Amino acid sequence: MWIDAVNAADIAREDVLRFDLGERTFALYRTQDDRYFATDGLCTHAKVHLAGGFVLDQVIECPKHNGRFNFTTGQAMGAPACVNLKTYPTKVEAGRLWVNIA
Amino acid sequence: MPTALAPRDYSLTGPENRRAGERGLADAEWYTCLIPRSRLKELMQRRDGPAIRDTLLWFALLIITGTLGCLTWGTWWTILPFTVYGVLYGSCSDSRWHESLHRTAFKTVWMNDALYELASFMVLRESVPWRWSHTRHHTDTIIVGRDPEIAVPRPPDLLGLALSFFSLKSGPREFHRMTLHSFGRLTPGEATYIPEIERPKVYRNARIYLAIYLAVIATGVATRSFLPLMLVGFPSFYGAWLLLVFGLTQHAGLAEDVLDHRLNCRTVYMNPVLRYLYWEMNYHVEHHMFPLVPYHALGHLHQELKADMPKPYDGLWAAYREIIPTLLRQTKDPAYHVQRLLPASARALGSTPQPAS
Numbered sequence A: 001m002w003i004d005a006v007n008a009a010d011i012a013r014e015d016v017l018r019f020d021l022g023e024r025t026f027a028l029y030r031t032q033d034d035r036y037f038a039t040d041g042l043c044t045h046a047k048v049h050l051a052g053g054f055v056l057d058q059v060i061e062c063p064k065h066n067g068r069f070n071f072t073t074g075q076a077m078g079a080p081a082c083v084n085l086k087t088y089p090t091k092v093e094a095g096r097l098w099v100n101i102a
Numbered sequence B: 001m002p003t004a005l006a007p008r009d010y011s012l013t014g015p016e017n018r019r020a021g022e023r024g025l026a027d028a029e030w031y032t033c034l035i036p037r038s039r040l041k042e043l044m045q046r047r048d049g050p051a052i053r054d055t056l057l058w059f060a061l062l063i064i065t066g067t068l069g070c071l072t073w074g075t076w077w078t079i080l081p082f083t084v085y086g087v088l089y090g091s092c093s094d095s096r097w098h099e100s101l102h103r104t105a106f107k108t109v110w111m112n113d114a115l116y117e118l119a120s121f122m123v124l125r126e127s128v129p130w131r132w133s134h135t136r137h138h139t140d141t142i143i144v145g146r147d148p149e150i151a152v153p154r155p156p157d158l159l160g161l162a163l164s165f166f167s168l169k170s171g172p173r174e175f176h177r178m179t180l181h182s183f184g185r186l187t188p189g190e191a192t193y194i195p196e197i198e199r200p201k202v203y204r205n206a207r208i209y210l211a212i213y214l215a216v217i218a219t220g221v222a223t224r225s226f227l228p229l230m231l232v233g234f235p236s237f238y239g240a241w242l243l244l245v246f247g248l249t250q251h252a253g254l255a256e257d258v259l260d261h262r263l264n265c266r267t268v269y270m271n272p273v274l275r276y277l278y279w280e281m282n283y284h285v286e287h288h289m290f291p292l293v294p295y296h297a298l299g300h301l302h303q304e305l306k307a308d309m310p311k312p313y314d315g316l317w318a319a320y321r322e323i324i325p326t327l328l329r330q331t332k333d334p335a336y337h338v339q340r341l342l343p344a345s346a347r348a349l350g351s352t353p354q355p356a357s
Protein backbone atom coordinates (compact mmCIF):
# COMPACT_ATOMS: atom_id res chain seq x y z
CA MET A 1 0.00 0.00 0.00
CA TRP A 2 1.53 3.30 -1.13
CA ILE A 3 1.36 6.18 1.36
CA ASP A 4 1.83 9.84 0.57
CA ALA A 5 4.36 10.57 3.33
CA VAL A 6 6.06 13.99 3.22
CA ASN A 7 7.28 16.75 0.97
CA ALA A 8 10.46 15.33 -0.52
CA ALA A 9 12.17 18.65 0.04
CA ASP A 10 11.47 18.46 3.78
CA ILE A 11 14.27 15.95 4.13
CA ALA A 12 17.66 17.65 3.99
CA ARG A 13 20.35 16.18 1.75
CA GLU A 14 22.25 13.36 3.48
CA ASP A 15 19.76 13.32 6.30
CA VAL A 16 16.87 11.42 7.81
CA LEU A 17 13.34 12.31 8.90
CA ARG A 18 10.91 10.53 11.19
CA PHE A 19 7.49 9.68 9.79
CA ASP A 20 4.75 8.24 12.00
CA LEU A 21 1.65 6.52 10.73
CA GLY A 22 -0.74 5.35 13.44
CA GLU A 23 1.21 2.94 15.60
CA ARG A 24 3.97 2.56 13.05
CA THR A 25 7.07 4.68 12.67
CA PHE A 26 9.45 4.98 9.73
CA ALA A 27 12.75 6.66 8.92
CA LEU A 28 12.91 8.42 5.55
CA TYR A 29 16.29 9.18 3.99
CA ARG A 30 17.59 11.44 1.27
CA THR A 31 21.08 10.88 -0.10
CA GLN A 32 23.51 13.55 -1.26
CA ASP A 33 22.44 12.82 -4.86
CA ASP A 34 18.69 13.08 -4.10
CA ARG A 35 17.76 9.43 -3.92
CA TYR A 36 15.13 8.53 -1.33
CA PHE A 37 14.85 5.48 0.91
CA ALA A 38 12.66 4.30 3.76
CA THR A 39 13.22 1.87 6.62
CA ASP A 40 11.55 0.96 9.88
CA GLY A 41 11.88 3.91 12.22
CA LEU A 42 13.22 2.04 15.23
CA CYS A 43 16.68 0.55 15.56
CA THR A 44 16.70 -3.26 15.68
CA HIS A 45 19.03 -3.24 18.70
CA ALA A 46 16.70 -1.30 21.04
CA LYS A 47 13.62 0.80 20.50
CA VAL A 48 15.34 4.02 19.53
CA HIS A 49 14.26 6.32 16.71
CA LEU A 50 16.86 6.29 13.97
CA ALA A 51 15.75 9.75 12.88
CA GLY A 52 17.91 11.18 15.67
CA GLY A 53 20.93 9.53 14.07
CA PHE A 54 23.64 10.49 11.62
CA VAL A 55 23.60 9.85 7.87
CA LEU A 56 26.90 9.37 6.09
CA ASP A 57 26.72 8.21 2.47
CA GLN A 58 24.33 5.23 2.57
CA VAL A 59 24.73 4.53 6.26
CA ILE A 60 22.54 5.57 9.17
CA GLU A 61 24.16 5.54 12.61
CA CYS A 62 21.83 5.02 15.52
CA PRO A 63 21.90 7.86 18.08
CA LYS A 64 21.95 5.57 21.11
CA HIS A 65 24.89 3.17 20.61
CA ASN A 66 26.14 4.17 17.16
CA GLY A 67 24.91 0.92 15.57
CA ARG A 68 25.24 1.23 11.77
CA PHE A 69 22.86 0.15 9.02
CA ASN A 70 22.99 0.51 5.25
CA PHE A 71 19.61 2.17 4.76
CA THR A 72 19.44 1.26 1.07
CA THR A 73 19.47 -2.48 1.87
CA GLY A 74 18.68 -2.52 5.61
CA GLN A 75 21.86 -4.46 6.30
CA ALA A 76 23.17 -4.25 9.88
CA MET A 77 26.87 -3.41 9.72
CA GLY A 78 28.23 -4.76 13.00
CA ALA A 79 27.77 -4.81 16.76
CA PRO A 80 25.68 -3.60 18.43
CA ALA A 81 23.54 -3.56 15.26
CA CYS A 82 23.22 -7.28 14.50
CA VAL A 83 19.68 -7.61 13.05
CA ASN A 84 18.87 -6.10 9.63
CA LEU A 85 16.40 -3.24 9.24
CA LYS A 86 13.27 -3.65 7.16
CA THR A 87 13.28 -1.41 4.09
CA TYR A 88 10.34 -0.08 2.04
CA PRO A 89 10.10 1.02 -1.60
CA THR A 90 9.81 4.76 -2.21
CA LYS A 91 8.93 7.02 -5.11
CA VAL A 92 8.76 10.78 -5.60
CA GLU A 93 5.76 12.20 -7.47
CA ALA A 94 5.05 15.90 -7.89
CA GLY A 95 7.47 16.73 -5.10
CA ARG A 96 5.87 14.30 -2.63
CA LEU A 97 7.66 11.26 -1.19
CA TRP A 98 5.57 8.09 -1.28
CA VAL A 99 6.37 4.95 0.70
CA ASN A 100 5.01 1.47 0.06
CA ILE A 101 4.47 0.24 3.60
CA ALA A 102 2.81 -3.04 2.68
CA MET B 1 16.17 2.50 48.97
CA PRO B 2 19.79 2.07 50.10
CA THR B 3 20.44 2.54 53.79
CA ALA B 4 23.54 2.30 55.92
CA LEU B 5 22.41 -1.18 56.92
CA ALA B 6 21.42 -2.54 53.54
CA PRO B 7 23.83 -1.77 50.71
CA ARG B 8 22.37 -2.31 47.26
CA ASP B 9 23.08 -5.31 45.06
CA TYR B 10 24.93 -4.03 41.99
CA SER B 11 24.95 -7.36 40.16
CA LEU B 12 23.01 -7.60 36.89
CA THR B 13 21.29 -10.80 37.92
CA GLY B 14 20.00 -9.86 41.38
CA PRO B 15 16.80 -8.23 42.69
CA GLU B 16 17.90 -4.72 41.67
CA ASN B 17 17.72 -5.80 38.05
CA ARG B 18 14.02 -6.62 38.39
CA ARG B 19 13.44 -3.51 40.47
CA ALA B 20 14.97 -1.26 37.80
CA GLY B 21 12.58 -2.77 35.26
CA GLU B 22 9.58 -2.24 37.53
CA ARG B 23 10.49 1.40 38.08
CA GLY B 24 10.76 2.09 34.37
CA LEU B 25 14.50 2.70 34.63
CA ALA B 26 15.62 -0.02 32.19
CA ASP B 27 15.87 0.89 28.49
CA ALA B 28 14.21 4.17 29.37
CA GLU B 29 13.84 7.47 27.58
CA TRP B 30 16.48 9.99 28.74
CA TYR B 31 16.48 13.75 28.94
CA THR B 32 18.00 15.43 25.89
CA CYS B 33 18.88 19.11 25.64
CA LEU B 34 17.39 20.89 22.66
CA ILE B 35 19.74 21.65 19.79
CA PRO B 36 18.79 22.53 16.21
CA ARG B 37 19.08 19.48 13.96
CA SER B 38 21.20 21.39 11.44
CA ARG B 39 23.76 22.31 14.12
CA LEU B 40 23.83 18.80 15.54
CA LYS B 41 24.41 17.48 12.04
CA GLU B 42 27.42 19.78 11.67
CA LEU B 43 28.82 18.58 14.99
CA MET B 44 28.31 14.90 14.12
CA GLN B 45 30.44 15.17 10.96
CA ARG B 46 33.29 12.67 10.96
CA ARG B 47 36.89 13.52 10.12
CA ASP B 48 40.02 11.41 9.82
CA GLY B 49 42.52 14.23 10.23
CA PRO B 50 42.37 14.97 13.98
CA ALA B 51 42.47 11.34 15.07
CA ILE B 52 45.27 10.43 12.60
CA ARG B 53 47.34 13.34 13.93
CA ASP B 54 46.60 12.45 17.57
CA THR B 55 47.21 8.73 17.07
CA LEU B 56 50.51 9.22 15.23
CA LEU B 57 51.63 11.52 18.04
CA TRP B 58 50.59 8.89 20.58
CA PHE B 59 52.53 6.16 18.77
CA ALA B 60 55.57 8.45 18.46
CA LEU B 61 55.52 9.24 22.18
CA LEU B 62 55.18 5.54 23.00
CA ILE B 63 58.14 4.67 20.76
CA ILE B 64 60.34 7.48 22.11
CA THR B 65 59.62 6.80 25.80
CA GLY B 66 59.77 3.02 25.29
CA THR B 67 63.15 3.32 23.55
CA LEU B 68 64.48 5.61 26.30
CA GLY B 69 63.22 3.05 28.83
CA CYS B 70 65.15 0.29 27.08
CA LEU B 71 68.31 2.39 26.77
CA THR B 72 68.29 3.29 30.46
CA TRP B 73 67.21 -0.17 31.63
CA GLY B 74 69.28 -1.31 34.60
CA THR B 75 69.74 2.25 35.90
CA TRP B 76 67.50 4.37 38.11
CA TRP B 77 67.01 6.73 35.18
CA THR B 78 64.70 4.17 33.61
CA ILE B 79 61.95 5.18 36.04
CA LEU B 80 61.44 8.47 34.22
CA PRO B 81 60.76 7.23 30.67
CA PHE B 82 58.78 4.23 31.92
CA THR B 83 56.57 6.47 34.07
CA VAL B 84 55.57 8.39 30.96
CA TYR B 85 55.41 5.26 28.78
CA GLY B 86 53.18 3.59 31.35
CA VAL B 87 50.69 6.46 31.37
CA LEU B 88 50.62 6.61 27.58
CA TYR B 89 50.10 2.85 27.41
CA GLY B 90 47.93 2.11 30.43
CA SER B 91 45.88 5.32 30.76
CA CYS B 92 45.67 7.01 27.34
CA SER B 93 44.58 3.71 25.84
CA ASP B 94 41.36 4.08 27.86
CA SER B 95 40.13 7.15 25.98
CA ARG B 96 41.36 5.77 22.63
CA TRP B 97 39.51 2.54 23.42
CA HIS B 98 36.41 4.52 24.25
CA GLU B 99 36.30 6.83 21.24
CA SER B 100 37.05 4.07 18.74
CA LEU B 101 34.44 1.83 20.38
CA HIS B 102 31.87 4.46 19.44
CA ARG B 103 33.48 4.61 15.95
CA THR B 104 33.55 8.39 16.16
CA ALA B 105 37.33 8.88 16.34
CA PHE B 106 37.89 8.48 12.59
CA LYS B 107 35.64 8.84 9.59
CA THR B 108 37.15 5.64 8.15
CA VAL B 109 35.54 2.65 9.83
CA TRP B 110 38.52 0.26 9.68
CA MET B 111 40.72 2.81 11.42
CA ASN B 112 38.27 2.93 14.33
CA ASP B 113 38.15 -0.84 14.50
CA ALA B 114 41.95 -1.23 14.32
CA LEU B 115 42.51 1.34 17.06
CA TYR B 116 39.77 -0.30 19.11
CA GLU B 117 41.44 -3.72 19.01
CA LEU B 118 44.86 -2.29 19.88
CA ALA B 119 43.59 -0.03 22.68
CA SER B 120 41.42 -2.84 24.11
CA PHE B 121 44.50 -5.00 24.51
CA MET B 122 46.52 -2.17 26.05
CA VAL B 123 43.85 -1.14 28.55
CA LEU B 124 43.24 -4.78 29.43
CA ARG B 125 39.62 -4.95 28.30
CA GLU B 126 38.60 -7.72 25.95
CA SER B 127 37.22 -6.01 22.90
CA VAL B 128 33.94 -7.91 22.40
CA PRO B 129 32.63 -8.20 26.00
CA TRP B 130 33.55 -4.61 26.71
CA ARG B 131 31.80 -3.34 23.60
CA TRP B 132 28.60 -4.90 24.91
CA SER B 133 29.24 -3.78 28.46
CA HIS B 134 29.71 -0.20 27.28
CA THR B 135 26.59 -0.45 25.15
CA ARG B 136 24.64 -1.31 28.29
CA HIS B 137 26.37 1.52 30.16
CA HIS B 138 24.94 3.92 27.58
CA THR B 139 21.47 2.37 27.71
CA ASP B 140 21.23 2.37 31.50
CA THR B 141 23.84 4.80 32.76
CA ILE B 142 24.34 4.34 36.54
CA ILE B 143 21.09 2.40 36.90
CA VAL B 144 21.73 -0.10 39.69
CA GLY B 145 21.20 -3.71 38.57
CA ARG B 146 21.56 -2.73 34.89
CA ASP B 147 24.81 -0.84 34.35
CA PRO B 148 27.89 -3.11 34.45
CA GLU B 149 30.24 -0.09 34.51
CA ILE B 150 29.38 1.57 37.83
CA ALA B 151 32.91 2.42 38.97
CA VAL B 152 32.07 3.19 42.60
CA PRO B 153 29.21 1.14 44.00
CA ARG B 154 28.01 2.37 47.38
CA PRO B 155 29.26 2.16 50.02
CA PRO B 156 32.59 2.84 48.31
CA ASP B 157 35.30 0.21 48.72
CA LEU B 158 38.16 2.59 49.50
CA LEU B 159 40.80 -0.14 49.59
CA GLY B 160 39.57 -1.42 46.23
CA LEU B 161 39.76 2.11 44.84
CA ALA B 162 43.32 2.52 46.10
CA LEU B 163 44.25 -0.78 44.43
CA SER B 164 42.61 0.39 41.22
CA PHE B 165 45.24 3.08 40.77
CA PHE B 166 47.44 0.23 39.58
CA SER B 167 44.63 -1.97 38.22
CA LEU B 168 45.18 -4.41 41.08
CA LYS B 169 41.46 -5.00 41.40
CA SER B 170 40.27 -4.95 37.80
CA GLY B 171 43.46 -6.51 36.35
CA PRO B 172 43.22 -9.89 38.10
CA ARG B 173 39.45 -9.90 37.39
CA GLU B 174 40.12 -9.33 33.69
CA PHE B 175 42.67 -12.15 33.55
CA HIS B 176 40.24 -14.41 35.35
CA ARG B 177 37.52 -13.58 32.81
CA MET B 178 39.92 -13.93 29.91
CA THR B 179 40.81 -17.42 31.10
CA LEU B 180 37.13 -18.26 31.55
CA HIS B 181 36.37 -16.99 28.04
CA SER B 182 39.27 -18.94 26.57
CA PHE B 183 37.49 -22.08 27.83
CA GLY B 184 34.32 -21.00 26.03
CA ARG B 185 32.39 -19.65 29.02
CA LEU B 186 30.94 -16.29 30.16
CA THR B 187 30.13 -14.93 33.61
CA PRO B 188 26.38 -14.90 34.47
CA GLY B 189 26.35 -11.07 34.28
CA GLU B 190 27.98 -11.09 30.82
CA ALA B 191 25.42 -13.58 29.62
CA THR B 192 22.73 -10.90 30.19
CA TYR B 193 24.22 -8.46 27.67
CA ILE B 194 26.42 -10.37 25.20
CA PRO B 195 24.27 -11.85 22.42
CA GLU B 196 24.79 -15.49 21.38
CA ILE B 197 26.00 -14.49 17.94
CA GLU B 198 28.95 -12.56 19.42
CA ARG B 199 30.13 -15.23 21.85
CA PRO B 200 32.44 -17.21 19.53
CA LYS B 201 34.36 -13.95 18.93
CA VAL B 202 34.70 -13.49 22.70
CA TYR B 203 36.26 -16.94 23.09
CA ARG B 204 38.58 -16.55 20.09
CA ASN B 205 39.86 -13.12 21.18
CA ALA B 206 40.49 -14.30 24.74
CA ARG B 207 42.72 -17.06 23.35
CA ILE B 208 44.60 -14.52 21.21
CA TYR B 209 45.14 -12.18 24.19
CA LEU B 210 46.40 -15.02 26.38
CA ALA B 211 48.69 -16.25 23.59
CA ILE B 212 50.24 -12.76 23.33
CA TYR B 213 50.80 -12.56 27.09
CA LEU B 214 52.34 -16.04 27.12
CA ALA B 215 54.63 -15.06 24.23
CA VAL B 216 55.79 -11.95 26.12
CA ILE B 217 56.41 -13.96 29.28
CA ALA B 218 58.30 -16.59 27.27
CA THR B 219 60.46 -13.84 25.74
CA GLY B 220 61.19 -12.52 29.23
CA VAL B 221 62.15 -15.98 30.46
CA ALA B 222 64.30 -16.66 27.38
CA THR B 223 66.14 -13.35 27.74
CA ARG B 224 66.16 -13.53 31.55
CA SER B 225 64.79 -10.01 31.63
CA PHE B 226 61.68 -8.25 32.91
CA LEU B 227 62.03 -5.69 30.13
CA PRO B 228 59.60 -7.35 27.66
CA LEU B 229 56.87 -7.22 30.33
CA MET B 230 57.70 -3.59 31.11
CA LEU B 231 56.89 -2.83 27.47
CA VAL B 232 53.85 -5.08 26.97
CA GLY B 233 51.41 -6.18 29.64
CA PHE B 234 52.77 -4.67 32.83
CA PRO B 235 52.11 -1.03 31.76
CA SER B 236 48.37 -1.85 31.96
CA PHE B 237 49.03 -1.92 35.72
CA TYR B 238 51.81 0.53 36.56
CA GLY B 239 50.48 3.12 34.08
CA ALA B 240 46.79 2.91 34.98
CA TRP B 241 46.67 5.60 37.66
CA LEU B 242 45.76 8.50 35.37
CA LEU B 243 42.94 6.45 33.88
CA LEU B 244 41.41 6.29 37.35
CA VAL B 245 42.05 9.98 38.07
CA PHE B 246 40.18 10.87 34.87
CA GLY B 247 37.61 8.09 35.06
CA LEU B 248 36.36 8.77 38.57
CA THR B 249 35.30 12.26 37.56
CA GLN B 250 32.77 10.81 35.13
CA HIS B 251 30.13 9.58 37.58
CA ALA B 252 31.56 8.97 41.10
CA GLY B 253 29.42 10.34 43.91
CA LEU B 254 26.59 11.46 41.63
CA ALA B 255 22.99 10.23 41.59
CA GLU B 256 21.99 6.65 40.79
CA ASP B 257 18.74 5.72 39.07
CA VAL B 258 18.02 9.01 37.32
CA LEU B 259 17.14 9.39 33.64
CA ASP B 260 19.09 12.57 33.09
CA HIS B 261 22.79 12.56 32.26
CA ARG B 262 23.13 16.07 33.67
CA LEU B 263 22.52 14.56 37.12
CA ASN B 264 24.81 11.52 36.90
CA CYS B 265 27.74 12.69 34.74
CA ARG B 266 30.33 15.43 35.20
CA THR B 267 31.70 17.84 32.65
CA VAL B 268 35.09 19.04 33.87
CA TYR B 269 37.12 21.78 32.21
CA MET B 270 40.70 20.67 31.53
CA ASN B 271 43.78 22.15 29.92
CA PRO B 272 44.78 21.13 26.37
CA VAL B 273 47.41 18.59 27.50
CA LEU B 274 44.97 16.75 29.72
CA ARG B 275 42.31 16.94 27.01
CA TYR B 276 44.77 15.37 24.58
CA LEU B 277 45.55 12.54 27.01
CA TYR B 278 41.84 12.07 27.75
CA TRP B 279 40.58 12.73 24.23
CA GLU B 280 38.01 15.29 25.41
CA MET B 281 36.09 12.80 27.56
CA ASN B 282 36.00 15.54 30.17
CA TYR B 283 32.85 16.67 28.30
CA HIS B 284 31.14 13.65 29.71
CA VAL B 285 27.56 14.90 29.98
CA GLU B 286 27.69 15.95 26.35
CA HIS B 287 29.14 12.61 25.28
CA HIS B 288 26.43 10.61 27.02
CA MET B 289 23.66 12.80 25.67
CA PHE B 290 24.94 12.80 22.08
CA PRO B 291 27.31 9.84 21.60
CA LEU B 292 27.39 10.40 17.83
CA VAL B 293 29.41 13.60 18.24
CA PRO B 294 33.17 12.92 17.80
CA TYR B 295 35.62 13.83 20.53
CA HIS B 296 37.05 16.75 18.56
CA ALA B 297 33.60 18.43 18.40
CA LEU B 298 32.60 17.95 22.03
CA GLY B 299 33.91 21.37 23.08
CA HIS B 300 31.65 22.99 20.48
CA LEU B 301 28.73 20.82 21.57
CA HIS B 302 29.35 21.97 25.14
CA GLN B 303 28.99 25.60 24.03
CA GLU B 304 25.63 24.78 22.43
CA LEU B 305 24.24 22.98 25.46
CA LYS B 306 25.76 24.69 28.46
CA ALA B 307 22.80 27.00 29.12
CA ASP B 308 20.75 23.86 29.82
CA MET B 309 23.43 22.16 31.91
CA PRO B 310 24.56 22.34 35.52
CA LYS B 311 27.70 24.43 36.04
CA PRO B 312 30.76 22.48 34.81
CA TYR B 313 33.67 21.83 37.19
CA ASP B 314 36.57 24.19 36.86
CA GLY B 315 39.33 21.60 36.67
CA LEU B 316 40.23 18.23 38.17
CA TRP B 317 40.86 19.76 41.57
CA ALA B 318 37.37 21.25 41.68
CA ALA B 319 35.91 17.85 40.80
CA TYR B 320 37.94 16.05 43.46
CA ARG B 321 37.05 18.62 46.11
CA GLU B 322 33.55 17.24 45.67
CA ILE B 323 34.31 13.57 44.94
CA ILE B 324 36.62 12.80 47.89
CA PRO B 325 34.35 14.07 50.72
CA THR B 326 31.33 12.51 49.00
CA LEU B 327 32.91 9.06 48.78
CA LEU B 328 34.12 9.29 52.38
CA ARG B 329 30.61 10.20 53.52
CA GLN B 330 29.09 7.41 51.44
CA THR B 331 31.14 4.84 53.36
CA LYS B 332 28.83 5.61 56.31
CA ASP B 333 25.78 6.84 54.44
CA PRO B 334 25.44 5.01 51.10
CA ALA B 335 22.25 6.87 50.22
CA TYR B 336 24.08 10.20 50.18
CA HIS B 337 25.04 11.63 46.79
CA VAL B 338 25.81 14.91 45.09
CA GLN B 339 22.73 16.71 43.81
CA ARG B 340 23.57 18.62 40.67
CA LEU B 341 21.78 21.95 40.32
CA LEU B 342 19.94 22.31 37.03
CA PRO B 343 19.41 25.74 35.52
CA ALA B 344 15.94 27.19 36.07
CA SER B 345 15.31 26.93 32.32
CA ALA B 346 15.66 23.14 32.28
CA ARG B 347 12.80 21.19 30.70
CA ALA B 348 10.96 18.47 32.58
CA LEU B 349 12.35 14.96 32.23
CA GLY B 350 11.19 12.95 29.25
CA SER B 351 10.02 10.24 31.58
CA THR B 352 9.92 9.87 35.31
CA PRO B 353 10.72 6.66 37.20
CA GLN B 354 7.81 5.03 38.97
CA PRO B 355 8.05 4.09 42.65
CA ALA B 356 9.18 0.50 43.16
CA SER B 357 6.46 -1.97 43.94
Ligand code: FES
Pocket: A043, A044, A045, A046, A047, A048, A062, A063, A064, A065, A066, A067, A068, A080, A081
Ligand atom coordinates in the same frame (compact mmCIF):
# COMPACT_ATOMS: atom_id res chain seq x y z
S1 FES C 1 19.61 1.25 19.95
FE1 FES C 1 20.48 1.46 18.03
S2 FES C 1 22.45 0.66 18.24
FE2 FES C 1 21.57 0.38 20.17
